[in-house]
Amino acid sequence: DAGVIQSPRHEVTEMGQEVTLRCKPISGHDYLFWYRQTMMRGLELLIYFNNNVPIDDSGMPEDRFSAKMPNASFSTLKIQPSEPRDSAVYFCASSSRWSSYEQYFGPGTRLTVT
Amino acid sequence: DQQVKQNSPSLSVQEGRISILNCDYTNSMFDYFLWYKKYPAEGPTFLISISSIKDKNEDGRFTVFLNKSAKHLSLHIVPSQPGDSAVYFCAGEGGGADGLTFGKGTHLIIQP
Numbered sequence: 001d002a003g004v005i006q007s008p009r010h011e012v013t014e015m016g017q018e019v020t021l022r023c024k025p026i027s028g029h030d031y032l033f034w035y036r037q038t039m040m041r042g043l044e045l046l047i048y049f050n051n052n053v054p055i056d057d058s059g060m061p062e063d064r065f066s067a068k069m070p071n072a073s074f075s076t077l078k079i080q081p082s083e084p085r086d087s088a089v090y091f092c093a094s095s096s097r098w099s100s101y102e103q104y105f106g107p108g109t110r111l112t113v114t
Numbered sequence: 115d116q117q118v119k120q121n122s123p124s125l126s127v128q129e130g131r132i133s134i135l136n137c138d139y140t141n142s143m144f145d146y147f148l149w150y151k152k153y154p155a156e157g158p159t160f161l162i163s164i165s166s167i168k169d170k171n172e173d174g175r176f177t178v179f180l181n182k183s184a185k186h187l188s189l190h191i192v193p194s195q196p197g198d199s200a201v202y203f204c205a206g207e208g209g210g211a212d213g214l215t216f217g218k219g220t221h222l223i224i225q226p
Contacts, residue, residue: 033213033214042216042218043203044216045213045215050212059213091158093157100212101145101148101207101208101212104159105150105157105159107156107157108157
C-alpha cells in the first residue's frame, strides 16, 4: 500500500487566495483526520470523518476553513480566503475501524501564505 | 489548556544508552496513549501504544510505561541507536473523541 497520499507537498499563495489541500487515505480505512502543525500550537486536530461523514469539526479554527469527503478515497481541506496566520504544515491521517487510535499520517502539505 | 504535555523540548543521549522520554496528561478520560516518531519533512509514524488499563507495553527496543495515578507515561528506548534521532510525540485518544491530542514533542538526539 502506498500509504496516505497528500498533495501538494508545498503550497505558496498570496493572502486572500483560495487554497485546497488534498488527501487520499489508505484503502479500507474508515477514519480520516486533518491535523495542523504550527510552532505555537504543535499538532492539533482540525476535523475528522468516519465513513465519509464529518464527526467532529470543533478544531476548525474559523469559517474560512472547510473540509469535505465526497467518497472513501478522497478528502479536501479548503481555506478561503487564506491569511498569513494559516501558514503551517497540514497533515492528513487515516485509521481502520478496528484500531481507530493507530493513525497513519501522510507526508504533510507545507502551506505558506504571504 | 494543554491536555498532553511534554516538558522537555530536547534530549541528548549517547548511542547504546537508554533514552527516556516523558509525558504528562490531564485528561483522565483518555483510553489509549500513543507515541509517534517524526523525521523532518515526513509525517509522524506510529511507534507504540498502551491501553489505559495497562501499565506497561513492550515492543522490541521500545517500552512504554503508564502511571495512571500520576497521569504520567514514559517511553524507554534501549539501546538507543543513531536512527532513533527524531522528534517524539506523545498523544492521548478517547474521552469521547477519536482524534488524537498531541504533546508538543521532544527532539531526541542520539550522539555517537
